[in-house]
Amino acid sequence: MKVPNLIYSTSILFLSNFIVRIIGFLYKIFLSKQIGANGLGIFHMIFHFLMLCVCLTTTGIPVALNSLISKENKMNNKHNMNSLFISTLYMSFFISILISLIVFFNSKFIGFKLIHSNDSQMLIICILPAISLITISNILRNYYYGIKKVQIPAIGQILEQLGRVVFVVMLFSFIKNKSIYPLIALIGISVGEIVNILFIIVNLFFEPTLSNAYAITLNDFKNSINNITKMALPITFNRVFAVVIQSISSILIPSRLELSGLSHLQSMSLYGTITGMVFPFLFLPFTLTSALVVNLIPSISQEMPNKNYSLINKKIFFSIFLTSCIGFSSSLVYFFFGEKICMLIFNSKLAGIYLKAISISTFFMVLNHTLSGILHSIEKEYNATINNIIGLLVQLFCIYFLLPISSINVYGFIYGFTLSAVIIFTLHIITLYKTQRRWR
Incomplete structure (x- = not known):
């Protein structure tokens, strides 16, 4: 895969991600006005728990499938491609059903622990x-990424977001009981995914690289699962750990803020302001970097067996340079215009103050995303995992010890978030530098 083709695929995904982010951004504004900061806090707590539930099946496994499919596709080995795809689909679906059953039978306990309310069981069940x-x-989408046909998942993601928004907006217009609005917003996630899946399945029927044999031999299943698992385990563990830390943080932040003298309602509102108003801006640059990483992993992975280090280094330099430009410009905009932007969009000066304070982390976050993708593609998954764990533990440490201090309170989270991003960036750079030295 040449750099121009990498740019082409990245451009397509960037365009779709940009559209999705814009729709999602407008959707967040709509939600913030309809359900308020407290409702946003509840929504994001449940959403983080959902991400914890799916992290076993939506991180390492799809990335491994993406990488392995790209290698088999280059050798035109349709049999192995079919075995990998079907095996991964079966395995991931079985794991997801098992997780769903565990959550269902513990939904009352989980709801009470997250929301501190006996009436929150339905939020978990939905x-x-x-x-x-x-x-x-995720499995369907990454199959298409692996065969370098990014147009199908790109359109699917747009349809997913549109399906979710249309469903929620329509129900909000008919139902005036705002107490169940967070429930409707959570159900909308499933509705959007159904739209996306149906679109991709229809296209799979016309996909020439995929055999119509959806039953595979036991031996093929074992070999495929073995290959997927070897690559997926460190990436999955990294993601699981990250989501666990995020989930712990979402529970800790309101309770630790209360120790600084704030009421429970004030703490939830501050948490909702950061997650619902500040974070959408913070993750806006990922419209480009996520598109780049999705294409970068198979692009570099297929060059590794041939030890084509010259081309690999060119792709690494290109991706880091592009990401640095995006991250630096975003940080500057948020630092100098954060308050005006948040006043214009959310009519919240407080959100603008927080956005300005956390703006520098944008630069390091987008670089970390690209660097993590590079490390995964050059078979340094374990190093990337360790680097992320160290950074996230620092963030959790800051949340626990700084938030209860009345003169710091919510800024303890901002400081910890930024420090974590800087530490991960430094460790990723060191790992990449040491690896490239061995190629010379």
Whole structure:
């Protein structure tokens, strides 16, 4: 895969990601006005728990499938491609069903622990279909990434977002009981995924690289699962750990803020302001970097067996340079215009103050995303995992010890978030530098 083709695929995914982010951004504004900061806090707590449930099936496994499919596709080995795809789909679906059952039988306990309310069980139950749907969606999407046909998943993601938004907006217009709006928003996640899956399945029927034999031999299944698992384990563990830390943080932040003298409602509102108003801006640059990483992993992976280090280094330099430009410009915009932007969009000066304070982390976050993809593609998954764990533990440490200090409170989270991004960036750079030295 030449650099120009990498740019072409990245451009397509960037365009779709940009459209999805814009729709999602407008959707977040709509939600913030309809359900308020407290409702946003509840929504994001449940959403983080959902991400924890699906992280076993939507991180390492799809990335490994993407990489392995790209190698088999280059050798035109349709049999192995079919075995990898079907085996991964079966395995991931089984894991998602198992997770859904565990959550269902413990939904009352989980709801009480997350929301501190006896009436929150239904919020947990309504996300159960999304666990399997998101799993299937990710496997289907990464198959297409592996065969370098990014147009199908790109359109699917747009349809997913549109399906979710249309469903929620329509129900909000008919139902005036705002107390169930967070429930409707959570159900909308499943509706959007169904739209995406149906679109991709229709296209799979006309996909020439995929055999119509959806039953494979036991031996093929074992070999495929073995190959997928070897690559997926460190990436999955990294993601599981990250989501666990995020989930712990979402529970800790309100409770630790209360120790600084704030009420429970004030703490939830501050948490909702950061997650619902500040973070959408913070992750906006990922419209480009996520598109780049999706194409970068198979692009570099297929060059590794041939030890084509010259081309690999060119792709690494190109991706880091592009990401640095995006991250640096985003940080500058948020630092100098954060307050004005948040006043214009959310009519919240407080959100603008927080966005300005956390703006520098944008530069390091987008670089970390690209660097992590590079390390995965050059078979340094374990190093990337260790680097992320160290950074996330620092973030958790700051949340626990700094938030209860009345003169710091929510800024403890901002400081920890930024420090974590800087530490991960430094460790990733060191790992990449040491690896490239061995290629010379």
